[in-house]
Amino acid sequence: MTSVLTETLMNRLSSTPVTAEGAGDDRPGPGNALPLLNEIQHALTRFVETGERTVIDLTSIPFAPADQQRLLEALGRGEVEATINALGPTRVWETAFPGVWLVDHRNTESARLILQVEVTDVPDILKAQPEDVADGMAALQERIAVLAQETGA
Amino acid sequence: MSDPMGFLLWTRGPMFVAAVSVFALGMALRLLEIFVLGRAPNYAEPRAGEWGPGLRTVLTRSLADSGTFRHAPFNVLVGWIWHIGFLIALLLFIPHIELIKSVLGLHWPGLRNPAVDAATVITVVALIAVLVHRLGHPVMQRISTLDDYLAWTVTFLPLVTGYIAYHRLVNPYPLALGMHILTAEIFLIVLPFTKLTHIFTAFIARWYNGAIFGRKGVES
């Protein structure tokens, strides 16, 4: 299918009025947003008092369709946003509450693998890993050697 | 039959057919015995009709007369409570309505689950009270037979197992549900051969009482 055809179809699809009678925002779902926010608050308290890092895996929690969205909206956005390209894109962003981060691991097709809340100063995945640093050192030495050779220094 | 799902499917399959068949056969047998045996011919002139008073009495005897009530208030009140609770749990619980719809083709609106749950708890408590009363009352002790205790047991078990299954207190669920269905099937099988036939015969007896009084021109 050409991309023009796909685009036309997608436009048609999105302009078709489909009424899904959701029960709205006062639907009695498992209501996981509030308990999770409480858990995050406890984790943040622990981090402040002892420096302990907490990770909460949102992917393993059964959310009613609108519930996870409600949680993410409640957490909001902060000052930091980062993208990691390793085995597909991973997006990391700080929520409106410093120290509370969201880590969104996706695969090479940008489909979500896992979504985690991480309560810490900097998420582990952003830090440079010792093995990679070691590999990088070797590569840097090689690059310097090659450049030195080229400029005849 | 050796695993929970096999057990559940057995209770929902061959055992159900067997239980319902025994119930139908037994109950039809008892009822036809009663009707075909009939009554001795009454050579006195009838003073009035039978059917009107008969049917009226079926309804009016639902309320105990004041003498009975004063004499045995516990039996009357608690009896009413557990009978009504039992009927609510049996006939107004939506999964049961689905069952009846599939077998008899009849259906009606049900109550919300929490209401049926509450009715079940009240019924179970009332039934325990009834048993305690039977075991403790001197007259009841003398006149109670195996039939009485058997009838109590087969009535009590489906309510308790139903509560357990609904609240998933036993795992895995197929085992819990299978137990409930099995106890209900035992109830059905035992019914025609015990005093539980009063489900039908009580109304026949009430009609009969009203009818003979009516024939004599006497209010009943």
Add this chain to the structure above:
Amino acid sequence: MAQPKTLGDSLRERGVSRRGFLKFCAATTSMMALPPTMVPTVAAALAKARRPSVIWLSFQECTGCTESLTRSFSPTVEDLIFDVISLDYHHTLQAASGEAAEKARSEAIRTNYGNYLVVVDGSLPGPDANPGFSTSAGVPNLQILNETVAGAKAVVCVGTCAAFGGLPAAAPNPTGAIPVHEVVKDKPLINISGCPPVPMVITGVLAQFLTFGKPPDLDQYNRPLAFFGQSIHDRCYRRPFYDKGLFAESFDDEGARKGWCLYRLGCKGPMTYNACATMKWNGGTSWPVEAGHGCLGCAEPSFWDAGSFYKALSVPTVPVGRTLAAAGAAGAAIGAAAAALARHRQRLASTEREPVRVEELEQKQ
């Protein structure tokens, strides 16, 4: 012969950074339904894990389980797991065919004796059935299974057919199909039921083997508790509607559109144990109940014979109307006959009654 590479080495060689490896471990840990605190343990184990040989046997199956697996939506993670395992034999996926394929199987068995994983999908004709119902290269399934599991480290039965008999074993079971566990009794065996199983459950179990080298905790049907320990009913997002007694009565009615409970439309969620309600399908897109259709109970034994998919769980699996009527008629006949006999005897007794006279009575005194 050189030691086979570890997973850590394989990934490094492929240019996957340590960060990428940690991402892989985080996803795998989540897939195995383990808490995030286990990631370091998983990472340490995976880095050292060696490439296990896997022999995949397909018997009486529809290939849905293989399809489910290969259509997985997180190709990075599943791909890696499958790149890492050495899939030495798989009918549908392998390039070789015929004698070359069978030779690959016997080679793998010989080389890795005692250490390879056997994965089975499909049920097989039992020892009392006609073996001709299902053969491969002219060899009956039962024989292949017995030969192949002899040197296996463990057996993983993928799909309800391999785990419980599934569709071939449904009434009247014309091929005499039996599940794998009725044949394999002396090897660690894991059942991953489902028709098909949730793909991430399959890879989660394989990841478990990769990481810890042993099966996870199992329920009484040998299914991993991590994925089969909760019923659909207990994890269903529509549960509040069940608890409140709000049910859809027919498809697309008002209740259905409001997302009410599907119990009356045949949902078998209460009796079914699987991960669909949490892990969902198609990469977490949706699952049957969310799409408006009741759960079929496909991860449970005999689900094909458990009554209509569209009749409630409380409804019996067999029609009872005729039997009921017949039993009632029989009872009525017997009752009427007994009563008629009694009346007859009564009448006879009254006609044969001899009147008693006062003199006779006085004499007796």
